[in-house]
Structure formats: structure tokens, C-alpha cells
Amino acid sequence: MPDHLHQLVHGRALTSDAKRFILLAKQYSGYYYKKAFKQRLWQWYGHDRFLRKVHEVRTIVRYVIENPVRAGLVQGVDEYPFIGSQLHSREELIEWACSH
Numbered sequence: 001m002p003d004h005l006h007q008l009v010h011g012r013a014l015t016s017d018a019k020r021f022i023l024l025a026k027q028y029s030g031y032y033y034k035k036a037f038k039q040r041l042w043q044w045y046g047h048d049r050f051l052r053k054v055h056e057v058r059t060i061v062r063y064v065i066e067n068p069v070r071a072g073l074v075q076g077v078d079e080y081p082f083i084g085s086q087l088h089s090r091e092e093l094i095e096w097a098c099s100h
Contacts (some may be wrong), residue, residue, distance in 0.1 A: 006064040008057070021070040022048060 010019060026042050033041035051057060068080040077083065077094055085093045 006067060008060055018048075018050060022046075037083065058097055061093070065094060065097050 009018065010084075011018060012022055026080075030041045031090070033039075051060065065077050065080075068074050068082075069077055074080045077098060083090055085094065
């Protein structure tokens with residue numbers, strides 16, 4: 001999306017800290033963006049949601065993947081170039097989230 005970010009992150013250790021991850025990710029990316037473009041990247045407030053139930057994951061992934069289609073940026077989910085995962089191929093992710 002051109003004006004916001006959707007990201008699903010799964011902590012893989014007992015010491016994982018989602019709030020710290022968000023803080024550091026915004027700090028790091030915001031610093032380099034401002035250095036390059038001389039303007040602020042992130043607004044002060046954002047929306048964070050913590051999933052409590054495993055079955056919600058597919059629904060959230062589907063929502064994120066289909067968001068560019070709903071926004072009218074592309075006709076189909078496979079056309080949007082910024083869908084990805086560190087664990088699964090792009091095709092696997094789309095198939096898993098959107099086929100059920």
C-alpha cells in the first residue's frame with residue numbers, strides 16, 4: 001500500500017517482544033527514510049493488533065494480501081509486487097491464504 005504498512009510478525013522465542021520489534025522497526029526505517037527524503041515516514045500513532053488465536057492467522061493474511069485489490073491498485077493479488085514472506089514462497093502464501 002502506498003500510504004501504510006501491513007505486517008504479520010510471529011515471535012519465535014519466549015523472549016520475543018512485539019512492542020519492541022515495532023518500535024525498533026519504525027525507528028530504523030524512519031531514520032533512513034528521513035535521511036534520504038527529508039520528511040517523516042511514520043505518523044505518531046498506528047494500529048497494532050495482537051492475535052490471540054491461531055485460526056485468525058489465515059483471515060489476517062488474506063485481508064493483507066487482498067488489500068491492494070480492494071484499494072484498486074491491482075486487479076488480482078498476484079499482481080501486487082510487495083507481498084512476501086521469509087518462510088514461504090509468494091505463491092505458497094497466496095495459495096494458502098486465498099484458496100479456502
